[in-house]
Amino acid sequence: MGSGKSSVGKLLSEKINYKYGDTDEIIENLEDMSIKKIFRIHGEDFFRDLETGLLLSIKDSLKKTVLSTGGGMPIFERNRELLKNMGHVVYLQASKSTIVERLSGDTTRPLLKGEKLEEKVEKLLSTRLKYYEEAADITINTDNKSIDDIAEEIIEKLGY
Numbered sequence: 816m817g818s819g820k821s822s823v824g825k826l827l828s829e830k831i832n833y834k835y836g837d838t839d840e841i842i843e844n845l846e847d848m849s850i851k852k853i854f855r856i857h858g859e860d861f862f863r864d865l866e867t868g869l870l871l872s873i874k875d876s877l878k879k880t881v882l883s884t885g886g887g888m889p890i891f892e893r894n895r896e897l898l899k900n901m902g903h904v905v906y907l908q909a910s911k912s913t914i915v916e917r918l919s920g921d922t923t924r925p926l927l928k929g930e931k932l933e934e935k936v937e938k939l940l941s942t943r944l945k946y947y948e949e950a951a952d953i954t955i956n957t958d959n960k961s962i963d964d965i966a967e968e969i970i971e972k973l974g975y
């Protein structure tokens with residue numbers, strides 16, 4: 816969360832002339848509700864089912880597209896499997912302090928709401944790291960790098 820998937824993904828798609836999609840944004844449009852409201856009204860499990868349902872519905876038709884996922888997408892094996900079959904998976908890695916810096920003051924991420932942002936980020940990172948690594952074809956550290964530099968690094972590493 817906050818590693819830059821949406822920001823970098825959008826710029827990358829422009830640079831390589833691919834279409835762009837963001838699973839959080841698509842879900843918000845389909846449900847006509849913000850992620851925050853989906854979590855509040857229907858709960859996290861409902862949102863996770865929407866994420867998997869979305870991957871299943873687009874997996875066979877996605878061509879030349881950069882798809883930014885939600886930060887929790889790879890924590891489920893079913894989603895990792897789907898993502899791996901859809902294309903290259905890039906893990907944008909960021910340290911706790913970078914994430915805290917980028918997301919302090921943000922009110923749109925329900926899993927980080929309230930106090931003790933650092934502790935919440937720490938816990939998410941430590942429990943999720945293995946899934947992110949498992950899902951990834953390549954990993955790029957984003958600390959102290961510009962969005963443009965990160966997009967260029969992906970292009971270089973994946974040879975687009």
Ligand SMILES: Nc1ncnc2c1ncn2[C@@H]1O[C@H](COP(=O)(O)OP(=O)(O)OP(=O)(O)O)[C@@H](O)[C@H]1O
Pocket residue numbers: 816817818819820821822823839883884885886887917918924957960961962965
């Ligand atoms: N490399 C970067 N340098 C500085 N700021 C950044 C960088 N990448 C992202 N940001 C900023 O951090 C915030 C979070 O970025 P973004 O929304 O792209 O993250 P995300 O990975 O898509 O998060 P989520 O998992 O919640 O969808 C934004 O305000 C964005 O401008």
Ligand SMILES: O=C(O)C1=C[C@@H](O)[C@@H](O)[C@H](O)C1
Pocket residue numbers: 816839850884885886887888923924925926
């Ligand atoms: O890391 C997560 O679990 C999340 C990240 C966001 O992209 C959203 O998908 C939502 O806020 C949950």
Ligand SMILES: [Mg+2]
Pocket residue numbers: 820821822837839883884885
């Ligand atoms: Mg995003």
